[in-house]
Amino acid sequence: MTAPPHEARPTGPGRALPDTQQGMRRRNLARVMHAVHADGPLSRAGIASRIGLTRAAVSTLVDELIRTGLLEELGPERPGRVGRPGSALAVSGRGPVGIGAEVGVDHLAVCAVDLRGDVRARAERHVANRGRSPGPVVEELTGLVRQVVAEAEGEGLWPAGLAVAVPGLVARDARTVVRAPNLGWQDVDLGALLPGEFPLTVDNEANFGGLAELWLGADTPANFLHVSAEIGIGAALVVDGSLLRGTRGFAGELGHVPVHPDGPECGCGGRGCLEQYAGEEAVLRSAGLEPGEDRVGLLAGRAADGDPEVRRALREAGTALGIALTGALNLLDPQSVVLGGALAGLAPWLLPSLEAELSRRTAGPACPVSVSRLGPEGPLLGAAHSVVRAVLDDPAAVAERA
């Protein structure tokens, strides 16, 4: 695939600045980290051949990354060979960790993920956060963060940053929750409430779920639509391996795509939005059930038991998802759709009608729909891994902070 010439302009962070030796060094440190992260353990020569730099240049970069604790030497490699033995290098399992946190409607969770991608500490608490004011929720979350950080520090790790997933719209400043209707929050600056000692990123749970799918999913393509639901329905639009965020940071509001334009009123001000047909509470209502705490568990259990009303409600939700996704696929032309979050657990009963609707409405082969293996863990893991990715993407910045 050749990009047309009018897209040849270099883009992305740093591209507006003139190229400098210092900038080259930072980017080359990132290339070394990414090579070892993806294919390690690797020798210096192995890294050099992968990223197209000389062995001497790579040695200097590697020395710096060992000094700052991001890479570690595993000792001589193949000592029986003739010549100076190369030493294998691996991403450190004792350096920085990313702290991920999640504020859910019914729970709080925190975890620490190291540069190798292993979860090294985790804490979770079931708690009804609906209608609870931000102060006490964040205080409780901070307690869990401190517990997880202490556990990680006990293993010789140190926190490189904190990323928090929330069920709502987050401003482009990556700290202000503009609207989280299912918590009842509006314009909450989490940066002012959370401990200030780590670099902080706040993002929508659907976005972190989509990033988790990109980084941890099986053969996830670089262009896909990740659809997830808790009470609302959100999508993460991943385009060429990056999230499409929108002007205000509000992109991906699949739940408010009109499905039946004259349908029931929606909290967003519209009518007949997808959320009115396929949101957890809409499905429960349609099946004649009371929305309680374990909404997905209830629906999945009844559907598995063959409850005809629940199965019909889920079938209709799948059809509504198919109509809204037809619009999204026509607009975005992704390579696949991934159902994540709560939708992953309901997929057996949603997918048949969803896929039928998609293939009915599109000429040619319909876009494949798959189910996330991460399911409800996606947002929390995506948050923690976003911090890890930031370390891999700019190791020099972390070394300055360390």
Next chain:
Amino acid sequence: MTAPPHEARPTGPGRALPDTQQGMRRRNLARVMHAVHADGPLSRAGIASRIGLTRAAVSTLVDELIRTGLLEELGPERPGRVGRPGSALAVSGRGPVGIGAEVGVDHLAVCAVDLRGDVRARAERHVANRGRSPGPVVEELTGLVRQVVAEAEGEGLWPAGLAVAVPGLVARDARTVVRAPNLGWQDVDLGALLPGEFPLTVDNEANFGGLAELWLGADTPANFLHVSAEIGIGAALVVDGSLLRGTRGFAGELGHVPVHPDGPECGCGGRGCLEQYAGEEAVLRSAGLEPGEDRVGLLAGRAADGDPEVRRALREAGTALGIALTGALNLLDPQSVVLGGALAGLAPWLLPSLEAELSRRTAGPACPVSVSRLGPEGPLLGAAHSVVRAVLDDPAAVAERA
């Protein structure tokens, strides 16, 4: 606006390669060209301060750009001043031109645009291309291209490339028209039919229209949705100043977003698509008129005369556009919507119901909708300017070809 750390990774063409001196030189040549293009005439010192390089480095780059005919020296600047006079530099008006071409349902058009953005030659022919096979259409277009190139060469200009706008889906190879239902074309490789002496780019007319708006529009933001119509309805999604193309190059098919999911059948295989309510032929049908050649002129004329049936049909089309755009705005969160192409001429009668629908369906301030000043000229100008942009983005590549 701070990008969250997980997007700090450098992206874009060339970012996967290690930084080299050669790559730095190419990018710095582009920075010089863009600075002079945006703010020229400029002295060497003026360029240096704008792009953050030393005056000596800029002089070397400028010398190369003068040698290859992309910049020209306007002569000594402020000769009364003490010290060596700086000479003002401008983008050359005698160097390369971009050749833009358009295959419309009812016309063919070609133009040549120089590096300064001036149209230096133009040719157009009214011709009914519907159902005509690609060979003769491209032969006729090639005749117009040769005429425009000859005229440009007579003025000392030389063609840097050819870009062709078509009313259909174009593959990511930027030469194959996969489907152009209103021409009746399918899987046509324009690269094999057009003259091979220039670098070629083929793209959807809506995409070139959107790019024209980005480059030539008044205060166009970097995130917007450009909606245009001929017989079909297409959108260009511009995200952070770049087109969102989709996996196959088919993104932006706003015309096939379902508006009333149980509505009339559409050629795409779906039902109730936007095109069935707001496409030119749908509006003519709804108003009880025969689709002839100057469809937009007919509708605009009757609407201006106060024809109640035409006004009602356009009002309903505006409502349908509002429903489909509500979905697109929820998914993409652009900063504005621009109506271009044929829609620009019908805007007075579409906009009131369109805007009413948007504000009815969205809480908070509705996304502003504006009308393109380029109108039906957008795709042709966008095509020609895409070649000019490619020269500014990589002047070294053009110098190699010159």
